[in-house]
Each structure stands twice: as C-alpha cells, then as structure tokens.
Amino acid sequence: MTGTQDRPLRADAARNRARLLDAATEVFATRGVGVPTEEIARAAGVGVGTLFRHFPTKEALLEAVMVRRLEAIATGAARAAAESGPADALFACFRLIAEQSVGKTAFAEALAAAGIDVHTSLRGPSAAIRDLLADLLRDAQQARTVRPELTLPELLALLVGLNAALEQLGPDPTARTRVLEVVLTGLRPH
Amino acid sequence: MTGTQDRPLRADAARNRARLLDAATEVFATRGVGVPTEEIARAAGVGVGTLFRHFPTKEALLEAVMVRRLEAIATGAARAAAESGPADALFACFRLIAEQSVGKTAFAEALAAAGIDVHTSLRGPSAAIRDLLADLLRDAQQARTVRPELTLPELLALLVGLNAALEQLGPDPTARTRVLEVVLTGLRPH
Amino acid sequence: MTGTQDRPLRADAARNRARLLDAATEVFATRGVGVPTEEIARAAGVGVGTLFRHFPTKEALLEAVMVRRLEAIATGAARAAAESGPADALFACFRLIAEQSVGKTAFAEALAAAGIDVHTSLRGPSAAIRDLLADLLRDAQQARTVRPELTLPELLALLVGLNAALEQLGPDPTARTRVLEVVLTGLRPH
Amino acid sequence: MTGTQDRPLRADAARNRARLLDAATEVFATRGVGVPTEEIARAAGVGVGTLFRHFPTKEALLEAVMVRRLEAIATGAARAAAESGPADALFACFRLIAEQSVGKTAFAEALAAAGIDVHTSLRGPSAAIRDLLADLLRDAQQARTVRPELTLPELLALLVGLNAALEQLGPDPTARTRVLEVVLTGLRPH
C-alpha cells in the first residue's frame, strides 16, 4: 500500500524503524508513556503489526527511544568535549539536556517509569554511552572542574533529576537557565 | 494538619482511611502507580469497595497520598525553620526530602504522572505548603544563604528534580548525601 | 437519631415502610429501575439497612411498588364498578391507568423488567387483584361491553401494553386520550 | 439496506459484525438487556475485544440491534404496502411486529430502556422508518381505514405498547391474535 516496491526492502524497513522512533518520541513526550501502541503506529503512518515487528514489546520501543535520546546527548557531549576541552565537556552535556527537553512534557514520567530499564540498557548495547560519560567525568575531575568525590551513578542520577526539574518547570528560558546554573554550580569543587 | 477528631467519622472508618493511605503510600512507592487498586486494598486489609468509598477514584487516592507526603515535608520544614533559624530552614527541608524518599522506588513516576494534579492540589487544601516554602525561600534569601535570583517555581522544580535523582540513585546513603550536597551547594549564592 | 421514642415501635416501622414505598415509586419512575438502592433509601430519609430490613431484596421492593400500584388501580376499579355499573367498570379501570402513569417516565421499563415477577406476585399475596380483574372482565362480558372471547391473561397484557404506550407517548393529554380510545374501542365487541 | 460489499470491510470482519448483531439480538431477547457483554461475545463466537471493536459501547450494540429490527419491520411494511395496497399496509405492519416478537421475552425492556436513544436513532440513519410509517399512516387515513385524528407519535406509542403486551402474553398464538385484533380494531374509524 505504501507504493514503493522499487527499493531494496531494507531501505523501507529502516525508514519505518526511524519513523516509529520519531513518532514514539513525539507521542510519548506529548501524551505520556500510557498511550496505546496503536496511537504511536498511527502517528508513524504504519500498522501496529509493523511496530511490533520492529520492537517486540512496547517497553522495548520505549527503551529504544530513551537510548536514542541518551545517545544524542552523548554524541553532542563528545563533540563538546572536542570543542571545549575536557574541563567543560561535562557541563556542555548538562546544557544539552536542558535544551533538548524543552517542551517535552511528561518525559520525566517516561524516564522514571523505565528507570530500571534505562539502567539495564546502559549495561547492554549502549554501554558505550556509560563509558563516554565516565570518560567525561574523569576528565573533568582531573581538570578539577567537577567535585572529585562524585561517582558515575551519582552523575547519572543528577542528569535524570535535572531532566525532571526542567519538565516540572515549563518552557520559560530564564527560569530554566537558573535551575541549570544551580546544578552546574553544585557540580564544581568546593 | 488533618487532626483526628474534628470530623464526624466513625472510629473504624477513620482507621480504615488511615490504613488505606499508609498502604497506598507503601505500595505505590514499592510497585509504581500502575498497581491494581485491589492490591492496595489487600495491603490495607480492606475490600476494594472500602477503598472506593474513601477515595472516589484511584487518582484521588494517589493525590491524597502525595498531598499527605507534601504536608509531612512541610510540617517537618516548619519545625526545622523554628529549630535551625531562617538561614538554614530551606536546606533542612531539602534534607527531609532526601531522607523521606529513601527506598521509595518509582515515586518520581507518581509525582510526574500526577504533575498537573499536584499543581492543582497545591492550590487547594495544601496551598499552605506553597506558602510555607515561599516563606522559607524569602527568609533564606534575606539571610543571604540562597541565591537571590531564585524564584519559587524554580525551587519547586529543584525539589522535584532532587526527588527524581534520589529515586534513580538507590539506597546507598553516601551517594545520596553527595547528590544532595551538589544541589544544596548550588543553591547558595556565588 | 430520628428523635421519636415516645411512640410504639410499630408506628415508626410502618411509617418507614410507607416512606420507602413512596420514595421507591417516585425514584424508580424518575430514574429507572437501575437506581442504586442507596438512592432510594436517601430519598426516603432512612439508611440502606432500614430498607433491607423492610424488603429483603431490591427486587422485593420493586415488586411491592408494583403490587401497590396495581392494588390502587384495582381499588379504583372496584369503586368504579360500584359507581358506573359492571358494564363500564373495566373501562374505568383502563382510564385509571392512563391517569396514573402521567409523567412517570421509565415505568414501562420497571413493569417489563419485573414482568415475570408481576405474574408471580399476582398468584401470591395479591391474587385478589387478579380475581377482581377477572370479575370485572366477566361482568363486562356478560353486559356485552367487552369482546366475549377475551381472556384474563390477554386483558393483563393489554393493560401492560397500554401502560408502555403511554410511557412512550409523554404527557400531552390529548394524545393520551386518543391512544386510550383506540384500546377501549378495540376492547368492545365487533 | 446495509449491503455487503459497499464498505472497505474485510470478509471476516463483516462476518463477525453480522454474527455479533445476530447473537446480540438473540441474547438480549432471551435474557434481557442486563446480560454481560461477554455472554454476547461468547454467543457470537468471538472475544469481547472484537465486540468492542465493532460497537464502541454496549449501548451502541443495543441500539444497532434495535435499529436493525426496526429496519426489518419497515422493510416488511414497505413490501406489505406494495402487496396489500395503502388501505391495509399499516395493519400489515402491526401484524409483522406481532410475528417478529414471538418468543422474544424482555424486548419491551430493551425498547423502553433505550427509549430516548431509539428516538435519537430514528432521527439518524433510520429516519426513513419514521417517514415510511408516516406515509403508511397518511395513506391509510386517506383510505379511511384508520382513525383520521391519529398522529404519528401516537401510532409509534401504540406499536411500542403492542410489543409490550405481546411480550407479557407469551407464545400462545391464539391469545396473541386476539390481542392484536383488539388493537387493530381500535385503530379503525368509529
């Protein structure tokens, strides 16, 4: 019914996967993790069957969405590390989160609801992210721009917490900046 | 704040109401807001019907739990304000949250899921809490122990964020203390 | 709590019974047989417990309401029989129904829902009503004002049907009269 | 009137819809409108989910059943009008109802319970029925076979009433005929 049969199947499948991830990101953010899967499928312009072909479970889809989000942050952070030097890369990472989560209501819900799974995911296929954040943390600590006693789990917790705080806060950029500043200042050695 | 004898409520009715709130707090925290209502009723040792007699809706129950929790925090904060003086009362309040949420997995979820409703509730019976926090903030700012530019909504967002961070973190007290310190330090003027 | 302890218990109980019947008649008619029993108790100004003391079952209450209604009709018909003579008593009876059911929405529902029970009731404590209608029918047939071949069950069915028709029709008296005339005319020998 | 191929409805989907309507007609009639939806689904040989996919609400299902029933009557009446001429078409219509409702206990209940909705429905997809009955009535009145003062609402009320009477009466064909005759005779001018 899609009308594209002159391309290798992979291409179509890959595009569907991407569409689903985009749609899921949007819909989860807009309407919460409670949305029926069918809603997401509709938003992606595919049938539910297709959704379940790509993601065996609703939870798997949610996880994929979140992993992708973290990956985006990590990638941005990696770039920031190259640009701003190891001392500030971690701060850049926090700023990215602050920007990314603008207007994405109810995402804290998703993060929290999938809490354990995020943990798990970070040990699974995306351990790389974990490692990258670990690197950023170590570098920043060696550059003495972040408290030396802070550990990786605590850093992750602060990321999640910042996200939740910004959700709660709403879109006003000045307020968001101030909240962000509180956390960034707190990260510095004292 | 609710008292125990100022309403025409039969003895056992009052006890059941209390049991239900306790059970709900515990079960929501342990197993998430998704638990069947029946589970909560069972944990409280009553039938579902009793639950719905006291709280017309599952959501109403959740709200009652959260309001009570906020009230407990507010009460504790009020005491702290008296004991530690205006300069530190707000910090004491943050510490109370950190302690209260020990081991209460998935409560961030509840906070977020009921987001709008909490907002609403805070204008209803618990507007007092909002006011109290506003007072604490003003006092601390006058005592120059908290950043002068911080507003009440931002403070609430930070509370929610701290809560989320601690959920994510797990029970290790040392780690929790460190995360708390990050936020408390960030709150101070710089 | 009612404040009347200077009267014999019977009196109170009897008044409660009457109140309950009145309230039930009113509430069943207004809101359908689906109303919670508690609604009826409230309308009667008593607790549910009292309701169930007087009527062991909701169905028993409904039956009592309907029996009382039929008894009223029968009584009226008996008087009519005395006043208007055996030839017209049955017609008077039909007219009574037409008047009684004015504005009582959803009562057809009750009659139909309890269909079998009415049948049963009429064989039970209120067999008298059945007998009275049987007498009226026989008298009218002997007076040649009603079709000779009509039997008692058919007559009862027509009563129920007339009731249903008038429910459906609404309060307009002219229309009600016309419908009534159709049935009354049809009853006559042809 | 619904046809079978004029809608983009999969073969088995259409069959399930039909089965559900049949089963619902049967089960509502046999056991009353109070039956659990699951009972209907089981009778149709499908899961509850399927039932609710086709009819968003139990009430919607009931309405569909009744509309279909009225449509059948209207169709039969239309045929009768062509066969027996305008003078008798209306009588044929009444006879159809008498036949259709044989053995369908508790259907008056359905008609009454859905009272308002039926009304509504008759303005929706089945306004045609109303119109047809209006035509039949007018024709019969012009042919002087029906009382000239009778209006359409009164006619509908008599239909409902006849239905209720026949429910109450049970299956004996002789008795049913006699009751029908009473009403048909009453309809004639006098």
Add this chain to the structure above:
DNA sequence: CATGAATGAGCATTCATTCAT
C-alpha cells in the same frame, strides 16, 4: 513483509447485601 482485526487477561469502578456500632 505490512496490515489491522481478533484476542482475552487485566483493571477501575459499581452496587446489592451484610453486619459492627
């Protein structure tokens, strides 16, 4: 492979009836 109809366990909520106060 995509589709969306079918499935049915699961859940919030109601309400007739019981029983402690």
Add this chain to the structure above:
DNA sequence: TATGAATGAATGCTCATTCAT
C-alpha cells in the same frame, strides 16, 4: 432497631500482543 461502613462478586471496557489476510 436504625445506621451506614464494609464487602467483594460482577461488569464494561482497554490495550498489548498475535495472526489471518
């Protein structure tokens, strides 16, 4: 004895997941 809180079976409806088309 009256009260109304407690009970829990029953019900309408949802939604993740499967599978025929």
